[in-house]
Amino acid sequence: MFTCIRKAMLLPGLVSWLIAPRSQGAAQEGASTFPAITRKRLIGIVLVLGALLAAGTVLYALGAHTVRSETADLEQHGRNRLEVYAAGLRNAIVRYDALPMVLADHPYILTLLRDPQSAEMRDVVSRYLARCIRESPDDLLFLLDVNGKVLAASNWNTPKSLIGKDYGYRPYFLQAKEGHQGRFYGIGLMTRQSGYFLSYPVRNEKGIVIGVVAIRINLDTLERQWPTSGDIVTVVDGNGIVILSTDQHYKWHVVAPLSSEVRHYLEESRQYEGRSDFPLLPLSERARIGDGAERAMLTQDGKSTPMLIQQQALEGLNWKMQTYNDLSKVRTEAEHEVFRAAMMLFGPLLLLLCWWQYQRRRKEQRQADNALEQVRDGFRNEIELRVGELADIQSRLRDEVVERQRLEGRMRVAQDKLLNAGRFSVLGQITSSVMRELGRPIAALRGLIGKLDENGGEVKRQIDGVVAQTERLAAFTIKLGEPAGRTDDQLEAVTLMQPIANTIALFDSQLRHQHVRLEIEEPEVPIYVTGNLVWLEQLFAVLIQHALDAVRTSPMPEIRIVVRCDGGRAQVNITDNGPGISDASSSSLFDPLALPRGERDRSGLALMTAQAIANDCGGHITVSNRDEGGAEFMLELSVVEAAG
Template identity: 30%
Template sequence: MLLGPPRLPLWAWAAMLCAAIVAVGVAWAVAQRIGIERLHDTGTHKLDLYAASLDSALGKYEYLPAVAALRDEVVALLRNPGPKLEHAVNVYLSEVNADAHSAVLYVLDRRGHTLASSNWNEEASFVGMDLGYRPYVRDALDHGAGRFYGIGTTSGKPGFYHSQAIRDQGEVIGVAVVKVSLDHVENAWSDGSDVALVVDASGVVFLASDPDWKFKTYEPLLPAAAAAIESSRQYAGVQLTPLRIAVQSPPIDGARIVAAGPDESPSRYLELVHATPEPTWRLMLLMDYAPVGALIRNTVAFTTIALAFVILLFLFVYQRRRAIQVGLAAQEALQQAYDELERKVAERTADLVATNAQLNREIAERERAELVLREAQDALIHAGKMAVLGQMSAGITHELNQPLAALRTLSDNARVLLTTNRIDDVRKNLTLISQLTERMGKITGQLKAFARKSALQLCRVSVRRALGNVQALLERRLRDEQIVFTQDVPADDVTVWADANRLEQVLVNLVVNALDSMKIVSLRHLDIVVRERGDRASITVRDTGPGIAKEVLPRLFEPFVTTKEPGAGLGLGLAISSGIIGEFSGSLVAANRPEGGAEFTIELALARETHDA
């Protein structure tokens, strides 16, 4: 006997539909609440860590202006400015800044005029600049100290400024300032799909884990705030465009749901706000709302399936009552269909759980492999530097021994001249001693900079300066081996996107290889040619050696491929150099010259300089 569809009253169908809608709505609300609470708890913990790291970064260098203010030479320079005192204070500030690893340390008079700076011997020196328009100068003069975040009008690099009034006999005579870079804080925050921001009192985002959000306005910029930013040049050279922010819910436990983004396609986030060491700043964390949406979808889907199951079960019972007369056969068939449905649901659930676990294991394994690879690459690059320094050690020792011997002779002469009261001659000897120590300082400074182990950091790099550092490191060998060395560099300096330390390592390796190849020839010419081609720059190193064997040329940049004598090298230098240039999105190629010798050409992206007013 066949049964038709269950015939329920209309009110029964309406009641079931209303109950289902209410159940789905309750499941949606509960899932959203649980998801938001999870995000809130996770985000609050992250914000506590971020606030602690920001507080540590801001307070780490706060003592430096006070240290500089206690220096007698600094007070003397502010009282009676002069070239000799200015040089002494410049050197002192440079040493303190280098030891503390801050960005810049400098001293200003009451008018905001920079008298001395740790970057006095750099192209972007602050010495002689008028910085009286900066708020931290007036705050230090009026209140004893100042704190300020802004973009440098000379360097174009953002940083946080600590200022401290310099007092002498109860009178404020100047200001000591230290600039601190917060790039490492931003880099530590850039993890995952969440966005960490620091917003100032004007609503400008000046720290962000995602660079696309940086120097945007989080809320409309008021005219008074815009005027203050313009007068202080706080964000010089940057156009402050608004972010796209749309509030989608009222605050829930102090957090709200927003649609935000720097472009035309904003994403949904849970917005959390945390206090910062600076009372006018806000530390914000935009937690990706996608996990909440996924939880809601899964919960609603599960609820719908459960409701469907309940409704089906209800209809089954109802139909069963109608089907009593059908007998045991119909009941058995219906039970089989029900069991099959449960089996498929269980199998599908087990498959999904196993697939998810496998995916998580593969992701974790890949992350571990990438970390090991990065560490190995950094170690190999540093080992390459140490190998080059080892090859140059004899020449460097000679370069240091000559001025040391001269220092001893000049010191002994000065002692004899003092006994005979020949003060003018003593002054000459002391001047020579100062010049020799400065020369030795430059040599050791270049060695320290070259040997520094640092992570990759792309920035604008001056090719002229990089070549100058390479020449200074290899000057002794060039002279001893009677190399005719020429550089063809455009009059306007060429800047490229690279890591300065690693670019110098590649250039040193190429020049050392060229010198090694010319040991067996009498004509020893080494030429370095720099050219610009569109948006790319090329650096070509040419020698007059025997060239590269044809069978070796195709495999030259493979590891352990070398043309040197056994024991003279492992064949890793060019492989490391090629890898470094590849990290800069550049290329390194080798070729034989028709007139004899080899040439290596580096191609890198140009970095156009924009100078501040």
Template identity: 30%
Template structure:
């Protein structure tokens, strides 16, 4: 009978739910703490930043208030000065005198030369304009009656008049200053000066600050944004609109309300500022994308003019700074809480490690017994190992002696290479001496003592060079202590070509020398530099044997802090199989008796001893190209 299978026990979901709850509970607490702390700290930091911004705005307002007052008061006394002129008084006494009126027109025209002054004019006791600075223009005030303007009534009452409004003739806004004109102690007319405030508004606009000036009724008369002008900050009553209609202060402007996005005025009723938002339509040069801009309004009263100067400061930076500071504070608190939690977790883990260590000690005690059993076997193995170590030490001593012998043999081989190299290098000067001696003898036979003397001089220099080449033997046996001096590259090339001249003629090779920079000098030893050029030139001449075109090009140039000597032949180039061994001693592709394979090896050693380098490549047009780089000698002559 088959037994019944035991059913698989279903997984209990409760432990999983509890574990997830224990894991998520601290995260939820931290999240809630971060939200509460972040919101509270953001509001606190924002309030502080708003307070500081309000204080800064008040300082800016005081600056703009002084600038505005200076502009308005600059011509305050000009109407009085005009009223003191005899021609003006004479015209008021004889209003029908045409010549007198023309004289006053010209006088007022001269007075109005300042670009801030829009127009100056003279009214009689009835408000009629008798003379004006714009008498030549089509919009001349002469003959017009402005008796309905408040500045006329103020002046006729013996008070200086101040009035801002839109001109009924020019349709241009301006600030009117007026003063009574006395004749024999009686007020017989009014002198008026209208000044422009456009330049002031342009300066506000360029400053980037959002500024506006509102009159006693809340109508914006000046603003850094043209769309704000002649709009009202507060609703206007019927009586106020009737008064404005009588004086025609703003002509036909509808004086629409300028409201924030919340539908409230940008200032409180008592003139205090508040936080608000304006859309891009109200801020054409601040938020052209149409998005609402967060602003803080602050104002200052101008009691002398019954105006209020208002500034709208951008709250974007304040909000960003408050957000950053709140985030930093919240993050710091969260890090502190997490550090405490990590410390608590670490403490608990330490206790767990101590318990585990105790368990390990018990296991270790059990293992010690087993280790003792293997100790005897290890002692035996250790003895065997010691014997092997002794044998290895003996072998190491033998290896050391063998290595020293090999090093000594290497030194002897190098000395042999250097001796062969010196012999190789002396062949060229000896050949040159033979040629020069034969030439000198022929010049003597032909009775040419000057040419013979020149050849003898060449013989002396070649002999000196042979002496210097022999003296270089110690350079290849140990590191040279010779001091590098500035060497003229052109002279070194000329001397080297002189040494290979006979060989060049015998091989029918054409040599072309081009100097990209005149007077190129490098830090080197002239003997060793000439030796390298001779070696490379001889190799090039040999490589072109049997070639259709036999041309050797030598070019010099400056590249960075190095002088470059480049030799290019028209031979068959360098075989790819030769590349790995090109600069190895005693490696040569020449026939037996043509060379020992030391020229390039010695040349590279010399280049490196001169703190330079020697490289080879195949030229794109055929033939081989060798490039010698040496440090420049700048300003050392």
């Protein structure tokens, strides 16, 4: 209620409006008018505060009246619900109240009790009991002998038949055995269903109790018929235990802690078989407000809700029925009522304030529009100025682009001249290397011709060697006449061992002269690589010559050539047992301009040429030092299938 009052009292703006100056002219008036303006404002403030106080008093009284009225309506609603639910519960029990007493005089019942061993009569009585309650299949009707053993039952043909069970300890049996009508509420030991038991003694002609007729009324069915939405309705037995509830969360709770005597009785009678824990209902701040009514806070899931609790005693059952009605609805309705009244009281004033605020906003908007227009004009002028500057910059950039293009043309001409000079320099280096390469075949020719005199039987083979070397000289001579950096030789599939064998034949005399032990490990299957026969002979000539130079100072010179195929790559490893590659020479080994000192006949130009040939054939050359001494050159080439 107070929240609604605070929502409705939105008049501090009016007070500030009264205190604020009406205009700049009023603020600039002389001291003679100041006392009069102050009195007017004070009068306005007093009137506003008085109106607020009166309105608050009216709203508070209205809220209090609404709370009382809604609470009274809620109490009446609770009483009506108690009457309806209590009548339904009493009817469910009373309709069978006389049935055990009527059956106690039935001939079938008396006949079975006189002869309890008769299976035929047991079957007849059980069927008769089932017909008696055929409209209520959830209820049970059964006959017990004087010792509490069940002789016949309406559920005789079900898995949970009571026939043969002993209920001599049950209070309803003990009451009937003593000659009284028995009443008892508990949980069935076989069915595990709660129910209300009615019993009546069966007497013989002498008035002696010879058995008991009992009926169990299943109240769970009635409980399931109660609506589960809305307020809570519970039934509390004489011990304060909630035995029925529209909200199953509160069933089997207690309204007050159970005494030790009550707990002992429950254990002996097995009234609530299987249940030993009965928690307290989560109620707090309980306060009685009338006959059979109280207020309390009910806590569920960590949330507390104000409740109106009403109860009514159920005559003849020693039970109480309770209803729990949510009082927060009363507070909500009171707040709505106060809010509606506040809107009626302050609505016109709020509309006036909204109109004044709207006019004020319009004035501020006009001022903001004027300021924005001024800013736009300034931006427009600034943009025009910047556009002119950008046009000048673009003109200068165009001139700079033309100048840059002219300089780039001159630079390209100078670059072409520099490249031509480089080509001529490289051509000189290559010519020197080729002439050096020509010296090796000529020396081989001289060696072969010398052998003609030493061994006449091999004249034919030596002459073939002379012819092969002569062809190589012709190939070198043709390449020497070509322009630098160009070749017309085509790449094709070449047997890798062919250029190796030709090169070894070229160095045969030098190998024997230096007493070099040469080992060749050939592959089992011929390997074909992409290349050119003349180029590959030049490549292997450079590598073998480098190995011969390296082992020149070795006491037992040795060169090893291993040819193998690893996946799609062919590898040729040429190793020697010379001094290896020094650290100073490793970084410039393939540099054509490097001239290492103290390393005889080693030329960076020759190795550069070999690396270039390997690259043209789709491979490359790597060099490293071996752990056991000497250097190792490894050539990798791409493997292809044999042509044709």
